[in-house]
Amino acid sequence: MLALYLREAKLGIRSGSGALTGVLFFLAVVAVIPFGVGPDLNFLARIGPAILWIGALLASLLGLERLFQADREDGTLDLLLMADSRHMVALTVLSKCLAHWTTGVLPLVLIAPLLGLFMNVPLPGLAAATLTLLVGTPAITFIGAVGAALTAALPRGGLLVSVLILPLTIPVLIFGVSATRGAVAEPDPFLPPFLILTALTLFFAVIGCAAAAFALRGAAE
Amino acid sequence: MRLVAENVSGERGGELIFSNISFSLDPGQALLVTGPNGAGKSTLLRVIAGLLLPAEGTVQLSGGGETFPDAKAACHYLGHLNGMKTALSLVENLAFWCDFLGEPLLSPVEALEMVGLGDISHLPFGYLSTGQRRRAAIARLLVSHRPVWLLDEPTAGLDRTAEARFAELMRGHLGDGGIIVAATHLPLGLKGARELRMGE
Numbered sequence: 001m002l003a004l005y006l007r008e009a010k011l012g013i014r015s016g017s018g019a020l021t022g023v024l025f026f027l028a029v030v031a032v033i034p035f036g037v038g039p040d041l042n043f044l045a046r047i048g049p050a051i052l053w054i055g056a057l058l059a060s061l062l063g064l065e066r067l068f069q070a071d072r073e074d075g076t077l078d079l080l081l082m083a084d085s086r087h088m089v090a091l092t093v094l095s096k097c098l099a100h101w102t103t104g105v106l107p108l109v110l111i112a113p114l115l116g117l118f119m120n121v122p123l124p125g126l127a128a129a130t131l132t133l134l135v136g137t138p139a140i141t142f143i144g145a146v147g148a149a150l151t152a153a154l155p156r157g158g159l160l161v162s163v164l165i166l167p168l169t170i171p172v173l174i175f176g177v178s179a180t181r182g183a184v185a186e187p188d189p190f191l192p193p194f195l196i197l198t199a200l201t202l203f204f205a206v207i208g209c210a211a212a213a214f215a216l217r218g219a220a221e
Numbered sequence: 222m223r224l225v226a227e228n229v230s231g232e233r234g235g236e237l238i239f240s241n242i243s244f245s246l247d248p249g250q251a252l253l254v255t256g257p258n259g260a261g262k263s264t265l266l267r268v269i270a271g272l273l274l275p276a277e278g279t280v281q282l283s284g285g286g287e288t289f290p291d292a293k294a295a296c297h298y299l300g301h302l303n304g305m306k307t308a309l310s311l312v313e314n315l316a317f318w319c320d321f322l323g324e325p326l327l328s329p330v331e332a333l334e335m336v337g338l339g340d341i342s343h344l345p346f347g348y349l350s351t352g353q354r355r356r357a358a359i360a361r362l363l364v365s366h367r368p369v370w371l372l373d374e375p376t377a378g379l380d381r382t383a384e385a386r387f388a389e390l391m392r393g394h395l396g397d398g399g400i401i402v403a404a405t406h407l408p409l410g411l412k413g414a415r416e417l418r419m420g421e
Binding site: 003004007010011014015073074075076078079080081082083084085086087 | 270271272290291293294296298300301302303304305306307308309313317318320321322323
C-alpha cells in the first residue's frame with residue numbers, strides 16, 4: 001500500500017500540472033470576488049472564509065476524473081483489481097485518494113492563507129480557514145473517488161463527476177464554513193462544527209473508498 | 222496445482238460470445254486459445270483472470286494453498302494494455318509491481334536484462350517503442366511469482382529475436398511447473414501445447 005501511495009504521489013508530482021492547475025483556478029476564483037462584490041473591506045472579511053472554502057472545493061474537483069481513468073487507460077486498473085486477495089480494493093482506493101490529496105489538494109490548503117489576505121480575512125480567520133480546509137478537504141477527495149470510479153469508463157466524465165458529487169460535498173462545505181466562522185465571530189461555537197467536519201472526513205474515508213471499490217469492480221469488463 | 226474451467230460461458234454487454242468451454246491444466250501445461258477476431262479469446266482470458274464474471278460455469282484453481290487461494294490470485298495477466306506508467310522509468314515501474322504484487326522473483330534490473338532491456342532501464346516508459354514497451358510488460362511477469370500466466374496476444378509488436386527470447390521464458394516457466402493460457406494468432410514456439418479453437 002505504501003508502494004502504491006509513493007508511486008501515485010511521484011506520478012502526481014512529476015506530471016505537475018494537476019497541482020498547478022488547481023492552485024491557479026483557486027487563485028482565479030478568489031481574485032475575481034473583490035471585483036465582483038466591490039471594495040468593502042469589512043464585507044470581504046466577513047465572506048472571505050466562505051469564499052476560500054468554495055474556491056478550494058471547486059479547485060479540488062479539477063483532476064478528480066483522472067483518478068481512475070488514467071489507470072484504466074493503461075491497464076493498471078485491471079492489475080490492481082486482480083490483486084484484491086493481497087490488497088483489498090478499498091485500501092487501494094484509499095491509498096490513491098491520499099496520494100491525490102497530497103499532491104493535488106494539499107497545495108490548495110497551503111496557499112489558502114495567502115489568498116485569504118486578498119479578502120482581508122483577519123489572522124484568526126486565516127488560521128481557522130486553513131485548519132478546517134486541512135481537515136475537511138480529504139472528505140471531498142473521498143467523495144470524489146466514488147464519482148471518479150463511476151465515470152472511469154466514460155471518455156468525458158469530468159463534468160459528470162462534479163455534478164454527481166457536488167450535492168454530497170454540501171455538508172462538508174456547511175460545517176467547514178461554520179467552523180471557520182465560529183473561530184472569528186464570537187457567539188458562534190468553533191468546536192462542534194469542527195468535530196462534525198472531522199467526523200465527515202473519517203466517515204467518507206470508509207464509505208467513499210468502499211463505494212468506489214464496489215463501483216470499480218462493477219465497471220470492469 | 223490445477224486450473225480447471227467447467228462449462229464456462231462468457232458474455233459482453235448481455236450478448237453471449239462463447240459457451241461451454243471446458244479445460245483443465247496441470248503444472249507444466251500450456252493452452253493456446255485460437256480463433257477468428259471476435260471469437261471471445263480475450264473475454265475468456267478476462268473471465269479466468271476474474272475481471273469478468275462468467276455467464277455460466279466456473280473457473281477454479283485447486284492446490285494453490287494459502288498464497289494463491291483462487292485463480293485470480295494465482296494469475297499474471299498480460300492484456301493488450303501494458304499496465305505501465307509513461308512518466309516513470311522502467312525500473313521504477315517494475316519495482317512498484319514487484320512490491321505491490323508480492324512473491325518477488327527476479328529483481329527489476331535482472332528481469333529487464335532477461336527481456337533485453339537491461340541497458341535502457343533508466344529511461345521513462347513513455348520513451349520506448351511499441352516492441353520495447355511490450356518487452357517491459359513481459360518483464361513484469363518475471364519480477365513476481367505467479368503460477369499461471371494469462372497472455373493476450375503476447376507477441377504483438379515483438380521482433381523475431383524478442384519472440385524467440387519470450388518463447389524461451391515461457392518454456393522456462395512451464396519447466397518450473399507453471400501454467401500458461403495464451404490467446405494468439407501466431408505460433409508461440411511452445412511444443413506440446415494444447416490448442417483450444419474458439420468460434421467454430
